[in-house]
Amino acid sequence: xxxxxxxxxxxxxxxxxxxxxxxxxxxxxxxxxxxxxxxxxxxxxxxxxxxxxxxxxxxxxxxxxxxxxxxxxxxxxxxxxxxxxxxxxxxxxxxxxxxxxxxxxxxxxxxxxxxxxxxxxxxxxxxxxxxxxxxxxxxxxxxxxxxxxxxxxxxxxxxxxxxxxxxxxxxxxxxxxxxxxxxxxxxxxxxxxxxxxxxxxxxxxxxxxxxxxxxxxxxxxxxxxxxxxxxxxxxxxxxxxxxxxxxxxxxxxxxxxxxxxxxxxxxxxxxxxxxxxxxxxxxxxxxxxxxxxxxxxxxxxxxxxxxxxxxxxxxxxxxxxxxxxxxxxxxxxxxxxxxxxxxxxxxxxxxxxxxxxxxxxxxxxxxxxxxxxxxxxxxxxxxxxxxxxxxxxxxxxxxxxxxxxxxxxxxxxxxxxxxxxxxxxxxxxxxxxxxxxxxxxxxxxxxxxxxxxxxxxxxxxxxxxxxxxxxxxxxxxxxx
Ligand code: URP
Ligand code: ZN
Ligand code: ZN
Numbered sequence: 442x443x444x445x446x447x448x449x450x451x452x453x454x455x456x457x458x459x460x461x462x463x464x465x466x467x468x469x470x471x472x473x474x475x476x477x478x479x480x481x482x483x484x485x486x487x488x489x490x491x492x493x494x495x496x497x498x499x500x501x502x503x504x505x506x507x508x509x510x511x512x513x514x515x516x517x518x519x520x521x522x523x524x525x526x527x528x529x530x531x532x533x534x535x536x537x538x539x540x541x542x543x544x545x546x547x548x549x550x551x552x553x554x555x556x557x558x559x560x561x562x563x564x565x566x567x568x569x570x571x572x573x574x575x576x577x578x579x580x581x582x583x584x585x586x587x588x589x590x591x592x593x594x595x596x597x598x599x600x601x602x603x604x605x606x607x608x609x610x611x612x613x614x615x616x617x618x619x620x621x622x623x624x625x626x627x628x629x630x631x632x633x634x635x636x637x638x639x640x641x642x643x644x645x646x647x648x649x650x651x652x653x654x655x656x657x658x659x660x661x662x663x664x665x666x667x668x669x670x671x672x673x674x675x676x677x678x679x680x681x682x683x684x685x686x687x688x689x690x691x692x693x694x695x696x697x698x699x700x701x702x703x704x705x706x707x708x709x710x711x712x713x714x715x716x717x718x719x720x721x722x723x724x725x726x727x728x729x730x731x732x733x734x735x736x737x738x739x740x741x742x743x744x745x746x747x748x749x750x751x752x753x754x755x756x757x758x759x760x761x762x763x764x765x766x767x768x769x770x771x772x773x774x775x776x777x778x779x780x781x782x783x784x785x786x787x788x789x790x791x792x793x794x795x796x797x798x799x800x801x802x803x804x805x806x807x808x809x810x811x812x813x814x815x816x817x818x819x820x821x822x823x824x825x826x827x828x829x830x831x832x833x834x835x836x837x838x839x840x841x842x843x844x845x846x847x848x849x850x851x852x853x854x855x856x857x858x859x860x861x862x863x864x865x866x867x868x869x870x871x872x873x874x875x876x877x878x879x880x881x882x883x884x885x886x887x888x889x890x891x892x893x894x895x896x897x898x899x900x901x902x903x904x905x906x907x908x909x910x911x912x913x914x915x916x917x918x919x920x921x
Contacts, residue, residue, distance in 0.1 A: 442467040446479040450488025452827050453803045455812035465833040468876040472829055488837045494807055495825050496530025496834030497788050500814040501680055501756035504534055505554050509778040515761040515854045517558040522887040523852040525879040527785035528869030530834035531561045531824055535592055540570040544578040558892030560874045565623055567592040568611040569601045576614050583618040587896030589819055591615050595662040596627035608669050616675040619899035623678040626662035636775050647725035648717045649774035651733040659732050660686025667694045667701055676700035676904045681758050683709045683732040685742045692751045700904050702817050703752040705743050707787040708859055711794050713737040726767040727857040729777040744800055753813040757783035761855035782855045786846055792867035819901035837871040844868050
């Protein structure tokens with residue numbers, strides 16, 4: 442069993458910063474404290490002048506996702522390796538069954554793909570249709586496969602979109618199981634109609650994408666999803682909030698005591714919709730993702746959402762498509778595969794634009810990049826913590842290490858980087874995944890297949906106590 446002693450760093454958790462050493466035995470953290478001594482044969486890592494953080498958790502990725510007539514270019518090995526290079530040691534990806542497909546079959550397929558992962562992973566499972574079988578399989582996934590979150594797409598009409606009836610059925614079943622519902626919020630019917638209108642006006646390029654998915658389309662769905670969850674009494678987690686409208690819907694509900702969580706993507710915090718006006722079609726197409734990049738005034742609101750605790754997590758929605766794949770929509774923006782990358786860059790971008798600007802503290806950085814996701818999805822303190830007994834997923838974070846993000850040097854399997862040219866000071870110097878050094882001296886040392894599936898039990902204490910407390914509120918109309 443290998444032993445590693447990390448010496449001389451400042452250990453940062455979501456609660457505190459303190460000078461302490463960290464002793465790792467095998468795959469676990471054995472001790473945290475001042476002046477620990479190294480047992481014989483231990484490897485010593487000098488963290489002097491650096492922070493020692495819980496490995497990042499990206500709660501929203503799509504490795505090798507079959508989507509819009511193609512497949513995302515990043516696979517579970519390349520994607521989790523790129524993640525490690527940036528300090529992220531766990532991902533939560535998505536199983537997305539087609540309408541009519543068995544959830545269990547789809548889960549088995551994704552688990553097979555993920556066997557090549559280098560770091561640990563888990564899955565949200567999407568509910569894209571409804572039947573007795575779906576209801577039964579949700580139970581099997583929750584009780585036997587460690588799935589405690591079910592995803593619902595309110596967009597992508599004609600493909601994986603849920604209507605309200607599916608939402609209601611699925612939310613009721615999730616409540617019974619003690620699982621959390623996650624939501625992609627855009628009104629898919631309105632998007633479909635707007636896409637036709639925009640295209641029929643002769644707008645065929647990437648600028649048609651944001652025009653057909655304005656913020657109010659997201660705000661409407663966010664509010665509707667939240668209100669359905671309120672009626673049913675189930676916690677919800679809204680993925681990739683990109684605009685003031687969805688933040689307002691979340692804030693309103695949270696202030697009323699509802700259990701609602703909100704995620705924001707690192708890219709929505711720092712990139713605006715001017716990218717769609719780039720004269721180079723290829724560049725603009727690489728920014729086509731949903732929800733789209735927004736006018737700049739949405740960014741400070743999203744930062745305030747994070748600062749105030751109304752939004753709790755940061756993710757990337759890492760879903761990479763190379764130029765020939767984006768070119769499927771050369772004549773029609775509706776056919777450009779939706780998705781952007783960033784799993785390698787999220788932590789650096791959040792440090793550069795969050796911590797270095799003074800918007801967030803190092804502890805808030807840890808909460809927003811790791812601990813809050815671990816708590817919401819019930820893998821804390823196995824993940825997201827630096828304490829004895831936790832998995833040794835650790836980053837030695839050098840606040841003085843500078844890197845200019847570029848497609849030329851990134852480890853992601855995609856021929857474009859949406860953060861191209863961004864200089865970030867504060868980067869992962871060493872990344873440790875379950876006790877193994879997987880990134881150091883600018884070199885990846887990941888092993889194909891070393892990642893393990895993370896089991897996530899239902900009834901997360903983090904929100905279950907709040908849910909019980911809220912049950913004391915006035916009864917709500919449906920099925921209470
Ligand atoms: O554009 C995106 N976000 N692609 C991936 C699928 C999704 O909506 O999360
Ligand atoms: Zn989405
Ligand atoms: Zn997504």
